[in-house]
Amino acid sequence: MADNNDASRIRFAPDGELYVRFAGSSKTDLPTNTSDDPAEFGFVPLGYSDENGVTITPKIDTDAVNVWQSAVPVLYTVKSASFQIKSTLMEVNKETTELFFGSEWKPVKKSANGDVEYQLDIRSNPDLKEIALVVDWSQGSGDSQVRNRCVIGRAMISDRGGISLTRSKNQTYELTIDALDNGGLLGSVFTTDDMSSSPNVMVKGPNQVAAGAKAELVGYAWPKDDQVSGDADPAK
Template identity: 55%
Template sequence: MANDPKKIRFAPNGAIYVALLSGSPVVPPTELGTADTAPAGYKALGYVDEGGVTLTPAIETQPVNAWQSATPVLYNVTSASFSVKATLQETNEVTTELFWGAQWVEVMSNDATPVGTGVYRLDLASTPDIKELSLVVDWNQGAVRNRCVIPRAMISDRGAIQLNRTENGKFELTISALDSAGKLGYVLTNDDIVEGA
């Protein structure tokens, strides 16, 4: 097969969508959908910093050695993982609740008939309850669209928030896939990369 510079891909546009799995049932998308439209039941996480999104499929293996060979005769998979890492730039209800791992609740007045004060509070538990979620990452280059879907996931790591006079606040999250009927997730594309398609 000859080298083809037209097959070099970038990801100049994209979006991340999330759905919490604790409420009404969410059906992970099985189609590419349309650009800039969240899948049904999902919410957009907004701007991501210029580093983009990092998708990391990984496996760990253990060599199986045999008396008759100085090299392993095969490798056995001991673990598999798939994670998505991104630094979110928008400060909104969804991104802050994901980052802090809690929900905003309006503070009520102490009157005989309490009313909302317009102030919201987010309680950080000493024993956090990690919520299960579903994640969709879309990216495209022109008409070539790609979608990565993780039906079940949890936030496995959070970065620090840097409060700075000259740089906006950012929420760094690593979201790791959980087993979903024997799968970590799937990728959809309309790219003509499959021979014979």
Template identity: 50%
Template sequence: MANNPKKIRFAPNGAIYIAPAPVQGGTGGTVPPIDLGSTQTAPTGYTAVGYVDEAGVTLTPALQTQPVNAWQSAVPVLYNVQSASFSVKATLQETNELTTELFWGSEWVETSTGSGVFKLDLSSNPDLREISLVVDWNQDAIRYRCVIPRAMISDRGAIQLNRTENGKYELTIEAMDFDGSLGYVLTNDDITDTP
């Protein structure tokens, strides 16, 4: 196969969308998208998190294997899968209800009706909220969509309060099993050999 600079891809545009996790093995709840949708509209049931830090989004599929050794060979004869994972890391820049609730792991509640003052309780025994995640990115008309039907926030970075830089919410989100799948990627890119 010859080198082709037209096959080099960038991700100058994109968005992250969040929804409640779908009901596993049941009906109802969020339905993960199975198409590329529109670059201007969130998938049905999902909400955009807004601006993301200029570093973008990091998608990390990982696989841990264990070698199977045999008496008759000095090298492994097989590898066995020990674990699989898929993580998404991004630093959100907008301070809004969704981003702050994701970061703090709690929901805003008005202190008293009509007061306009809201409180977010930081529990010493927090509930871990399951979410569904969609990451879209595109270069002109070439579009990609990564869908993680069921996920959980596994790590949060520190918030730096600073006079010259905006507040940011760094999140690492880990995919969880959903009917035998961690998620899937959709594209209209002409990268396959199908006629």
């Protein structure tokens, strides 16, 4: 069993980035692979996240179908589904703070030296604004780099943490983002990792074939029309 294990398939996420696009943007299309530039689709980066990175949580809540004839459920039905992104943002910029406070900055004052002050109003009856989100993460570099991307076309901020104002620790903005239904999709995940099924081949018929004879092979998970060839081991 251990011979099938492959440590090279273990993945980390040492590098990554979050991008956001607010509703009302002139851009409406979404990236469809890991190479598309988010900026070309109207997305802007949110900057540094804390050392915990990003947590992606797909969740399906189910209800059990219980019957008289069995002590265990015979079926589960879907009660609800969610796709959630959570991260603590470190940078103080326009996009991060507007996401956190749920409002927009507006210039309100310009001093004699040209400095501008901005005001953000936190309303008693806030609007829940829709966003689109891209989460990128990768491992390695060059030809061996594995790139991954999660794209959410419709989402809203569902929860926020608190800001601590202290002398020795920077401000952070903890955000939980939940995907919304988008034509039957909550989101899409793209990767350059090899996700093809591992081919399997078995001999159809006897395990031993006489020298010069032909054996018929049955393959599973091979691409259509691919051919299999090889040499028999005379010791076996």
